[in-house]
Amino acid sequence: MGTQYSGDYKRVAILDAWIKLSRAGITVTQKIRPSVEKSNLTMAQFGVLEMLLHLGPLSQKVIGLKILRSPGNVVMVIDNLVRDGLVRRNVNPHDRRSHIVELLPIGRSLIEKVFEKHVQALEQAFEALNSAEVRVLGRLCKKLGLGIDAT
Amino acid sequence: MGTQYSGDYKRVAILDAWIKLSRAGITVTQKIRPSVEKSNLTMAQFGVLEMLLHLGPLSQKVIGLKILRSPGNVVMVIDNLVRDGLVRRNVNPHDRRSHIVELLPIGRSLIEKVFEKHVQALEQAFEALNSAEVRVLGRLCKKLGLGIDAT
DNA sequence: CCCATTTCATTTAACCTTAAACTATTTAAT
DNA sequence: ATTAAATAGTTTAAGGTTAAATGAAATGGG
Numbered sequence: 001m002g003t004q005y006s007g008d009y010k011r012v013a014i015l016d017a018w019i020k021l022s023r024a025g026i027t028v029t030q031k032i033r034p035s036v037e038k039s040n041l042t043m044a045q046f047g048v049l050e051m052l053l054h055l056g057p058l059s060q061k062v063i064g065l066k067i068l069r070s071p072g073n074v075v076m077v078i079d080n081l082v083r084d085g086l087v088r089r090n091v092n093p094h095d096r097r098s099h100i101v102e103l104l105p106i107g108r109s110l111i112e113k114v115f116e117k118h119v120q121a122l123e124q125a126f127e128a129l130n131s132a133e134v135r136v137l138g139r140l141c142k143k144l145g146l147g148i149d150a151t
Numbered sequence: 152m153g154t155q156y157s158g159d160y161k162r163v164a165i166l167d168a169w170i171k172l173s174r175a176g177i178t179v180t181q182k183i184r185p186s187v188e189k190s191n192l193t194m195a196q197f198g199v200l201e202m203l204l205h206l207g208p209l210s211q212k213v214i215g216l217k218i219l220r221s222p223g224n225v226v227m228v229i230d231n232l233v234r235d236g237l238v239r240r241n242v243n244p245h246d247r248r249s250h251i252v253e254l255l256p257i258g259r260s261l262i263e264k265v266f267e268k269h270v271q272a273l274e275q276a277f278e279a280l281n282s283a284e285v286r287v288l289g290r291l292c293k294k295l296g297l298g299i300d301a302t
Numbered sequence: 303c304c305c306a307t308t309t310c311a312t313t314t315a316a317c318c319t320t321a322a323a324c325t326a327t328t329t330a331a332t
Numbered sequence: 333a334t335t336a337a338a339t340a341g342t343t344t345a346a347g348g349t350t351a352a353a354t355g356a357a358a359t360g361g362g
Binding site: 220 | 322
């Protein structure tokens with residue numbers, strides 16, 4: 001068939017690509033981390049606040065789906081955001097099991113400020129790639145990332 | 152220069168690519184997780200064992216550099232591997248601050264078995280991409296993970 | 303209506319992860 | 333040789349992360 005041969009090549013390429021992708025994720029995260037953590041936000045908290053800023057109030061279930069994290073994890077991160085006075089939990093009047101999480105004014109002004117610095121740090125982290133490469137990377141990662149919550 | 156206009160486009164593309172890359176990393180990790188955790192190894196433990204299998208005994212410093220993790224993290228993961236009888240710490244005779252970590256026979260046979268299943272799961276996780284796409288993805292991620300340089 | 307099932311959120315245990323402070327050792331400068 | 337600085341590893345505190353078990357509310361079939 002000849003597929004054995006090319007299959008081996010692909011296997012090696014996959015292992016290589018996966019290592020590179022993992023390392024790229026860690027490297028970029030470490031580069032953008034200071035832009036977020038200087039404001040006493042963790043990366044996880046930042047991710048939730050940014051989502052609320054751009055999408056409006058969301059249930060914890062939806063938040064969990066969008067960040068691809070477990071329900072218990074969402075509880076913990078939101079607990080800490082509530083403790084710090086940045087968000088509020090509201091009971092969903094249509095389903096009393098559900099908690100709608102909403103930005104409070106202090107949380108909103110904080111995330112607006114931090115988000116701008118985060119974008120700048122991200123641009124620096126991506127300096128090694130030109131526009132075309134960034135677009136190709138996005139397209140390939142999208143293809144790879146589908147399969148769970150393809151929103 | 153006209154860079155303002157294209158700069159805005161690139162900014163948007165970067166934000167998009169970063170989200171996609173992060174999600175791809177989480178998605179692939181979740182797909183390969185069962186192949187590793189069925190053997191009562193965590194993903195972090197698997198990463199260290201695989202490195203020792205393919206590179207031989209290493210100091211904790213080198214391990215930390217290769218997995219891009221903090222010194223304290225390396226201590227914790229190796230502590231648990233030592234506790235489970237999979238690896239051993241040896242004092243480096245040339246530098247008594249340094250601990251060389253070495254696979255024990257049980258650890259070796261375990262990681263050899265698990266690694267094969269991990270590769271199979273990885274191939275399935277990458278099914279959406281063809282060989283050429285995998286190679287391009289690897290090349291772009293390498294460039295991104297280094298910051299500059301790259302092939 | 304009643305009961306089984308499903309769903310959203312929470313709790314717990316175990317581990318991962320980081321930054322910061324610390325110990326022990328090595329290296330380098332005087 | 334003495335001492336200051338750098339380095340390898342450890343500890344601690346705070347938080348992130350998952351799986352699994354639980355409670356509470358909604359849903360659906362009889």
